[in-house]
Amino acid sequence: MKKVLVVDDTKNIRMLLTTCLEIEGYEIITAANGYEALEIIQNTNIDIIFLDIKMPELSGTEVLRKIRSIGINTPVIIMTAFATVKNAIDCTRLGAVVYLQKPFTTEKIKSILKQIQDLDENNIDNIIVSAQKLISNGELDDAIRLLKKSISINPQCGEAYYLMGNIYKIKGDSEKSGQFFDVAKIFNYRP
The missing domain is CATH 1.25.40.10 (Tetratricopeptide repeat domain)
Incomplete structure (x- = not known):
């Protein structure tokens, strides 16, 4: 069973994604902030990361930058309610596979999971x-x-x-x- 880390400071988003991903057969781990996420990422084999970009203390962009700098290449889906071209470019350069605009639907999540699966098949x-x-x-x-x-x-x-x-x-x-x-x-x- 693939492990997915959901990182968002909003509890409702964590709960929504947890429910949606569990229905799709994934094991879910959640983190409420960037520091918690980094600790989980460094100590657990994670297959996919859903990462909120705007969080207090340590932003999603910084989390992504840090995990890439230590050689972790797990597929990352960046989530944001505040999309900017600069953030999209920064995250793409850091290897984010999808830039997901909030609010989103469960159908959009399923579509993204299919995209990630296709990436695995086309390694x-x-x-x-x-x-x-x-x-x-x-x-x-x-x-x-x-x-x-x-x-x-x-x-x-x-x-x-x-x-x-x-x-x-x-x-x-x-x-x-x-x-x-x-x-x-x-x-x-x-x-």
Whole structure:
């Protein structure tokens, strides 16, 4: 059974998500603030995190930043009633898989869970490894197809852009190669 951490300072949101997720067959752990969430994340194997962005003391963005800095890559769904472009960009760069606007419906939660399941089935790491093998074997067009798939799944995957840059470098297209290398840098990918 997959474990889901629900982090929100509003009890009603925690209760709503707990009920919805339990019905879908998930084991739920809740946290009322960012510090509590960090402790749970560091001591428990969590499969999915629903994280409120606006909380007292430690914001959801800071929690996300801290867990990414210690190498935890659990899928994170950011929840907010106060959506801003800056927050959306910051959270996307930190690897949030969904930016969920409050209020939301149980149908929206089910849709997000399906999206997360599809991500598992289309594991980026596996796609990247396969693309690297194809590049090594000179099968560049097949590698491009796989890398495009990885980018469609996770648009902030810097390594995919870097590998696309390498492919176009091999093909002698320095303009396209440079564009992909530039995008890889935007997502802080350094080989």
